Ligand SMILES: Nc1ncnc2c1ncn2[C@@H]1O[C@H](COP(=O)(O)OP(=O)(O)O)[C@@H](O)[C@H]1O
């Protein structure tokens with residue numbers, strides 16, 4: 181397998197799959213440039229070598245039809261600002277118009293193609309469409325981690341047209357390395373902190389990860405399925421009754437594998453799922469009827485702190501409480517603080533998948549953890565142990 185640094189792009193055209201699926205406001209302005217920033221090092225490497233960059237991405241889910249609201253034309257200025265080069269744009273991603281724009285591209289220039297998903301063939305992984313795309317560059321670079329779990333034409337199928345000239349970009353390589361640290365090569369003790377609303381969306385991750393970790397913190401809404409399964413009273417807290425048996429199985433498996441499981445002992449209970457609800461601190465297994473646990477309590481946070489500070493490798497997926505409401509954000513903020521402290525002391529920390537990334541950004545922890553993933557679904561599937569098709573296509 182070749183890496184980006186194996187290539188010299190002088191006088192070459194790099195066809196780079198990026199994930200510029202970025203949020204836009206009502207004026208079609210980019211409100212978060214993280215994913216553009218993340219792809220910048222790869223693009224700069226190509227330009228500094230004396231090559232040119234052809235960027236391809238999707239935006240939203242236009243389902244194979246042109247949709248002016250989802251044109252990548254909206255983001256050209258933002259990409260130009262971030263890269264520091266005036267980016268050219270072409271109104272299609274395949275065909276004569278695109279081929280002509282690529283042919284006219286000079287060294288040092290960047291061209292952004294129109295939304296790949298305006299063609300239904302992209303998501304179908306259509307081979308003829310992938311072949312058309314492949315005409316637009318000499319070397320194929322996949323730097324779209326956020327879309328690496330999709331077996332689409334531009335992320336996966338296209339690789340076969342570049343048997344000797346394909347590689348990961350720096351971002352994708354960095355994402356793979358971060359996951360690898362947690363799943364295989366990280367210093368022990370390895371800790372996974374799993375929160376969020378539902379057990380059901382995390383089961384496969386828990387089952388896969390039990391073999392790789394020493395400690396597991398369970399937080400957020402998932403907590404209550406575990407507590408009820410053990411006979412606790414959880415009041416009105418969120419619970420998946422049909423997953424209680426599974427919760428017990430998970431605890432048993434963890435025991436067999438010598439994984440220490442840390443579950444909240446106390447919680448901030450509320451009399452309604454509401455930002456202005458009345459609250460009280462109660463034991464997690466004695467939540468009064470009509471009350472629901474919406475955040476971790478003070479004793480729980482002290483326990484979590486000890487575990488986090490003793491860990492050398494930390495994965496965080498899913499918030500600890502309903503952080504969108506100020507009254508129930510303290511647990512998520514505290515856990516972010518402890519992870520920041522552990523990171524400062526030399527531990528490796530990865531935040532990825534789901535709302536924990538939003539929480540980390542909202543509370544300003546982004547620069548205080550080792551790595552924040554740019555992929556939601558892609559990160560979750562990686563943690564589930566799946567080989568992502570976009571990654572496999574480069575490795576093949
Ligand atoms: N105790 C709780 N009760 C209800 N929802 C919770 C609780 N703790 C966290 N959440 C919610 O979980 C959501 C985030 O879950 P996330 O990790 O993205 O995925 P999933 O919903 O699949 O678990 C957040 O919106 C947060 O408000």
Ligand SMILES: O=C(OP(=O)(O)O)[C@H](O)COP(=O)(O)O
Pocket residue numbers: 199201240241326327330554555556557558
């Ligand atoms: O934003 C994305 O996914 P994510 O919200 O799971 O991180 C990717 O661009 C993939 O988009 P898709 O889920 O429409 O294939």
